[in-house]
Amino acid sequence: MNAPVAVLASRLRADEKRILDAFDRRGVTYEYLDARTLWRTLQGPPERRWSVVLNREIGFARAAGAARMLEAAGVPVLNSAQAIEVCGDKYRTSVALHEAGLPTPRTALALTPEAALDALDEIGYPAVLKPLNGSWGRLVSRLTDRETAETVLEHVAALPSPAAHVIYVQEFIPTGDRDVRAVVVGGEVLGATYRRGAGWRTNVARGASTEPCPLTPELAKAAVAAARCVGADIAGVDLLEDGQGGWLVLEVNAGVEFSGFHRVHGESTSVADRIVDLTMARAEE
Amino acid sequence: MTTSCPECESSVTLGATPRISEILECGDCASELEVVSLNPTTVALAPNVEEDWGE
Numbered sequence: 001m002n003a004p005v006a007v008l009a010s011r012l013r014a015d016e017k018r019i020l021d022a023f024d025r026r027g028v029t030y031e032y033l034d035a036r037t038l039w040r041t042l043q044g045p046p047e048r049r050w051s052v053v054l055n056r057e058i059g060f061a062r063a064a065g066a067a068r069m070l071e072a073a074g075v076p077v078l079n080s081a082q083a084i085e086v087c088g089d090k091y092r093t094s095v096a097l098h099e100a101g102l103p104t105p106r107t108a109l110a111l112t113p114e115a116a117l118d119a120l121d122e123i124g125y126p127a128v129l130k131p132l133n134g135s136w137g138r139l140v141s142r143l144t145d146r147e148t149a150e151t152v153l154e155h156v157a158a159l160p161s162p163a164a165h166v167i168y169v170q171e172f173i174p175t176g177d178r179d180v181r182a183v184v185v186g187g188e189v190l191g192a193t194y195r196r197g198a199g200w201r202t203n204v205a206r207g208a209s210t211e212p213c214p215l216t217p218e219l220a221k222a223a224v225a226a227a228r229c230v231g232a233d234i235a236g237v238d239l240l241e242d243g244q245g246g247w248l249v250l251e252v253n254a255g256v257e258f259s260g261f262h263r264v265h266g267e268s269t270s271v272a273d274r275i276v277d278l279t280m281a282r283a284e285e
Numbered sequence: 286m287t288t289s290c291p292e293c294e295s296s297v298t299l300g301a302t303p304r305i306s307e308i309l310e311c312g313d314c315a316s317e318l319e320v321v322s323l324n325p326t327t328v329a330l331a332p333n334v335e336e337d338w339g340e
Contacts, residue, residue, distance in 0.1 A: 009306060135339020
């Protein structure tokens, strides 16, 4: 008999409760691991208490650290440490998408705020400046012109962390203040939603509303390919319409939140159940 | 099942089967609370949002 699965988190939100409820409905034994209590000696014996760990830790540093620690002990983790780290870095994600041949907005990485101004001259305005490691749309800025860029970059230059001075900029794609979130689990798209923000940012965490989005073959293909190229078994893929019937992939989220998806699709498309299916299949490998 | 809000001492109603680390909100003061123990069920103020939280 295989060891039980474990669910790693530190904060049980509605999404995590849906997942635990799905385990309970199946009568599956699982262990809840509070990421805040986790530690392990590298030289210890292989970890045999869990057959697989489903990583739902909300903090990027803890999620990546836990995945690295558990994989070093021989425990498979969903998503893998590699996927978490690639998705947690917008530039690494862009590189993976580009190398996979997936259309993305024009993107530049600049190593100082001064170099970012030069990069923006080539990208053109309006453009978007994003923290390399941010989430929920935090500190994402739309730069309408060079004057705005100079002001924002002056503030960025004043930040104390050298890492903050490495700048990720991207062309702004006008899409009528909406984008698309597709949820991929185990290489299959479960569905897609339009996310419409009150402003130009469309993060559900910022109050964006969600609406049904038809899942066309082209959209499904782009979403699956995006999740695959970053190695994410469970992914929230953000896409923009390119205005010509195609799709631009913006980013891939390894710790997908799906409350907005559920509001649109209801329980008929249970992301939690599909995550549990995948976790149990991985446990039996 | 009810417990007391550590911020405003109002009564907070929990679901039938609360879980450790579950997040809930006090209906009176809107504090975000975390279930920190069962039997008896107690809650504490939930940690503040950290810079690297997200998807």
